[in-house]
Amino acid sequence: MRRENKQITIKGTKEMSKLERFIEEICDFHNINNEYFGNILLATTESAQILISLNENQDTGKVNISYEINKKGLIFHLKLANSNQASEKNEDLLETEIRKHKLSKQIFIIKALTDEITIALDGKSIQLIFYVSSMNYEKSLTRIKKLKEYFEKGLAIKQREKNA
Secondary structure (H helix, E strand, O other), X not given: OOOEEEEEEEEOHXXXXXXXXXXHHHHHHOOOOHHHXXXXXXXXXXXXXXXXXXXXXXXXXXXXXXXXXOOOOEEEEEEEOOOOOOOOOOHHHXXXXXHHOOOHHHHHHHHHHOOEEEEOOOOOEXXXXXXXXXXXXXXXXXXXXXXXXXXXXXXXXXXXXXXX
């Protein structure tokens, strides 16, 4: 499987439509259906909004969003652009930040829509993983079903010809 990797940067919530177009192009390119596209879109935009809200300056806070597709699935990495310095925050402080900014609802939504999620303890990056490999399995089952129907019709026609 070939690895894909692209990225964009958005500035604040004003450029959320740029992120939405980015996700739409990725899902179109990889033939990801509408239901799964909706999960990916909502989880990724909510994650970006969380990172922006944790930033001190929400209007100019930059978030880098990159994606890759590999054997595990479709992976989105979201990171605050100014988060290069190491943080001394621990897990309790992250929970305090989440409660302070009233983000528990958004985190619940993201956890419900993704197959795996990793939030950095410093609250500066989020990784979302969507398993898309099973979609090929579903497609193969549909194709097998159609083949069986075709051969069953062929056998039925032969039986009628034989009996006639």
